[in-house]
Amino acid sequence: MDALDLDTPALYVDLDVLERNIARMQEQCRTWGVALRPHVKTHKIPDIAQLQLDAGAIGITVAKVGEAEVLPGDDVLVAYPLLKPKLPRLKALAKTRRVKVAVDSVDVARDLEEIDTLVEIDVGVRRCGAQSPEQAVAIAQACSDFQGIFYWPSWLDEAGFRAACGKIDAVLAALSRAGFEAKIVSGGSTPGASKTPLIPQTTEIRPGTYVFYDxxxxxxxxxxxxxxxxxxxxxxxxxxxxxxxxxxxxxxxxxxxxxxxxxxxxxxxxxxxxxxxxxxxxxxxxxxxxxxxxxxxxxxxxxxxxxxxxxxxxxxxxxxxxxxxxxxxxxxxxxxxxxxxxxxxxxxxxxxxxx
Missing domain, CATH: 2.40.37.20 (D-serine dehydratase-like domain)
Structure with a gap:
């Protein structure tokens, strides 16, 4: 069937382009020396998530627990503040998969017992995230399983990325003085992916839109x-x-x-x-x-x-x-x-x- 014969309106994905986009981002991450943990909120489709994992992604990123419940991958990062009522579902998920959660408050961190946590840092986007190194340390101290830090660069330009690098340096130094090792520094976004080398502390990135672009x-x-x-x-x-x-x-x-x-x-x-x-x-x-x-x-x-x-x-x-x-x-x-x-x-x- 020709795609032009589809009843409209209809969404259509060119598989050749999709596969090329997945392969290209994976190769770019290898070049930059970071792991790829794609954000699957873009496509929300199990088969596409599996293509990303098969290409070399270390796991997936989701916005909500509900996405993780229906999408593949045994290593899942929930990139969203989770409050106590969500924890039973999160802990059920953690029985069969490795789960990490980004947090930006002491209260939420205290509730996440036996769950790997990343402290979210605001690098200038002003959406979520700790506003100072001291606040980041306080949140880390409330975590039972602190693993590292998380930042979202969104559409920051090159100057914004350089400023973000300074903020991350300050947070990592404060965490080190407090006795914490940040094994993971999770960043990324499709608009910011190419600027990843400007924040060399980054260990993984979480772009999503790149599979389709828009x-x-x-x-x-x-x-x-x-x-x-x-x-x-x-x-x-x-x-x-x-x-x-x-x-x-x-x-x-x-x-x-x-x-x-x-x-x-x-x-x-x-x-x-x-x-x-x-x-x-x-x-x-x-x-x-x-x-x-x-x-x-x-x-x-x-x-x-x-x-x-x-x-x-x-x-x-x-x-x-x-x-x-x-x-x-x-x-x-x-x-x-x-x-x-x-x-x-x-x-x-x-x-x-x-x-």
Missing amino acids: ASSLAAKLCGEADCALRVLTTVVSTAVPGQCVIDAGSKTFSSDQTVGVGTFGHFIGREWTMRKLNEEHGYVEPHPLTPSPFGRGGTNGEYQDGKAPPRVGEKVWVVPSHVCATVNLHDEIWYGRRGRVEGSWKVAARGKVR
Whole structure:
């Protein structure tokens, strides 16, 4: 079956691109001298997690216990503050798998008896994490099984990474003076992966988006269009309003997160179009004609920037989503194949596993 024959909207993954992305990140980690512990919240699919493990990943990272309960890997890091009501499920998981948890408070650390813990450090992102070396030491002292530290660099630039390195140095020195050895320094993110050597203390990284990439990755020049393994097939359903067309995919198909630094929703393949607004089932698209239209903004006559004809009802178009992780979580099923053919589909096993 040709992927263009899928009923829309539909998510489709090119296996050749997916496998190349997995292999490339694994090789980069070898070059940087760090282990790879991918964040599986991006895809939430057991088969893809297994591909990452088979390629050399040391384990997986999850955001919530629910993800770990349905995804493979015998070494799991829960990269989220866990409170006491979650502990029975966490301890049940720890009976059959090696489990680590990131913590940033003394109270939570005290509750995690017999669970390996990493103290989270805020390196400038201001989301979670200890704010000072002294606070990090206090949390480590409350841990029964302290293993190291955890940081999230998000979209920090090079200067931010250099500042983060100084903060991590200070924390590690304070921990050493207090008698703690940080065996693990866990960092990473897809936007920050290439800057890993700027924090040489790092022992492992946790990128997630790299398996698929997305329009935000593309806008930030982290990848090229050919590296975007997941695309959404959509159909033009209306051209009635001058200067726009509407596709059959809105905020129930795409994440409502806009492309970082751009402010649009997704990247169109083969069409110089811009999507600036979403309703639940409608995507509002500007087709960008080269010639002005007598009908106001945009237009449906004349030549278009991509050299193609005006959008037509029934036309199918591929879109790379702005935020792939949140987009995947909206879907029960993802189709996959090679060279534009459909070979099968995956159930998104960890969809909605937010507890």
